[in-house]
Amino acid sequence: MRELLALHRLRLGDFKEAVQQGLLALEALTSSGDLLRQSKVHCTLALAFTDTGLKEQALQHVLAAIEAARDCGNTTAEFWALSRSSTVHGSMGDLARGVELGRQALALSRTLDDPEVNFVALNNLSDSCLEAARVQRVQGLNPSPTLHWGLSLVREAVAVAHAQGHTFFETIALTNLVSILIELDEHDEAREQAGRSKALANVNGFHNLEVNNDAQLAEVVRAEGHLDDATAMMEAQLADPSLDNDPPLLIRLHESLFEMHKESGRFERALAHHEKLHALTLNMTTQTAEIQSQMLINTMGIEQANHEAERSQLEAEMLRIRAEELEQQANTDPLTRLPNRRALDRELPNLMDRAQDLAQPLCAAMIDMDHFKRVNDVHGHGIGDQVLAEMATLLRGVTRESDLAVRVGGEEFLLVLADTSPAQAEKVCERLIASVRGFAWGDLAEGLACTASVGLAARQTSESVAQWLARADAALYAAKNGGRDRVVAA
Template structure:
């Protein structure tokens, strides 16, 4: 019996397994999936719940990428109880999106919608990435349930509202999903002989999503996305008549899909290549590809891929003059389409999914987004209010401490000058005694306005308490700070205060000035306070540094 490995070795194995099974791993999906299973066992053995949940989430992802959708749904049910912690909500959202999309592919629409709606609920308390995640999941549900137009609206709105603030991987996924939806709509319109203008508009919209996905792929290389994104772009180019570019991209996407073990996607690319051969007037090649895919898929192919393969075989046989097998392929395709339509209608009926209810889900998602935005705004307003003096509108001591915690270390690192001035109204108590506190408050508010008008936007002006104010001037040396404070003292002294207290009424200030270093708030305040005390003893209405 081999000796037991020490925990340190197990921890290293766990890290290696998570790296191999990670999103950015270059390993084939089967190898990545095996690594995730190994990581789950190691994390359980080491009692590492965070890594256990992360590995479980990645397992769901790789099962879905391999087209094993029923297994992915089951794996998601196993993963969700492992992802209950506050620091695991990102992974929980990822599992819910994978579950929604895999369940949609597996025709388990009740599960798909439940996962998507849970994502909508989570978006209420989280960020733009979660909201875009929810839009992707809902779009997948609607598209697979037979309403690609609703799916397109949900996802386009999600990208418009949340894309700018969401993560790059989610933007990539959303644009790729939008392209897939557009291609599905395109096949529906082609079969129904839709208006040419509508087809062209759809092609342009879908091409834009495909190009955007490819741009994002260049910023964030991902082997798992490379084949689908290139293949989707190639399909759009094929329908736009760009045959040379489409053919090259399709072959490249097919090679990547086969190399990565993405069998379901490789079948789809071979059908697209069959359509390319038909466009090139090469029906023999097209028929061989379509029949080969149908034989390999057997009973395991996705229904949409089976329908497309049958239709490609029908067009190829018709072009070759083989009318009897052409009719057989067409009849099977139409029978499969009718079965698919019946299944979607039954699912919509059972789950009460209608356009009105789909719109209601959109409204719920929008309400969640607006509520989250309002909560952030209220939190920001509360934070700002906590740092604001209610009488003058200037910052308070808390604001001074926060801003100096940012300014002082930065100035210290680069040895840049910084000045701090402490300002006090002379004989302020006599103003309150003679004219009342209302007049005293008016003096404070007017002085605050004078200070704000006299200082730069980069300066910090706060009311420290009572009649005392503090000014912080970044990138200001002693000479410049002295000039600023002298001008400020003179401006206060010459202000027409008589309108408040009579013809002989005057307000003046004394100012103490300190220059960094040291780059410490307490030391600067102590130095400025000592200088202010000297200004008061020296007769007031003066500056000391």
């Protein structure tokens, strides 16, 4: 019950009560050992702390959410924890980490048959791209690649929401789409999509979103250089009494009006908006500080701890490192120390995207130790484990930093070679099996000799991952049937 109250209070903007109920819920769930529900409550608390600017506390809870989700093996919970973690890191100004976590969440969402999860992953990552691009622009960097990536993500989010008939999600995604189009100076489409979003908001009674769409339309007009028209639109919007319930939008409007009046030489009106902007900002800061104070007092009382600022920072850093270690462990095969299948699912899409963006070839080599069962039967499983560990070392010897070597399972490995033609890949694989053939296996056990077979396939543009790897697997079987200790290309 308390976890539901925490979530409900969060949605109502009652952050103080959300934190109090969430911490009490955590106490009970920790005692019961319910990791799944613990992860959900940690996510709720992370959002409450983020929205009130308590970033260190937010970071602690998202890290705990990820750990609890992974410990209970729930992929959906892990997705939400990664998604919330992306939000927290973005709010802390660590946009690169926020984007990376968003990418991980999106990759995880692709494995789930859940349209809502898929929409959230796409829409949130597109928003992270928008924020990252704005920072890149300020830093004098080219934001175009990031913006175009975000554009493709948010278009997909709109399509997902539309296909599900979820008008609220569609309206939200359209709002993000308009923001990215404005950054790309695609004014005509930005106006069209803002009108589409406003129409949906109007029909379905999403008044806050409709008001935001009006502000976006004014931003489009401003971006086109029509300052007087944009000014008139924003001044008219300020007359809407409902804006009193939306301080962030009020601040945005006064800030834009201050800048436009100043640019147009209307300094008295610019000053008036600047004064209102200052008053609103001060009021929000004061209110936030009061909420933060109450939340921290509640937190200290419930947790019975008096955290000093330096210790909090240290604990947050330790938790971050621990989370990275857990992530590394979750993606590493303990015997060979190679990435495992989970890491393959995470990293392979990145390699494929890079190869496609740069028009580079990508080859997959399926590798299998020959007669490995005989090694275990004759020499024992301990020697078999040593053979696999040595095989991993030989595999690293032909693997570059840009490649990916994975233990798929048992005695089978996968080598993905980036920016490598089929002919080059075949040479790499020939070197590999020669090193296996020539290795001093007898040092591990008297009479031991090992070879390996390889099936090689270059990825074709039109085929899926499953089709590509299936061709490599078929080539591996051909190598086995052809006498083993050889490379066969699909």
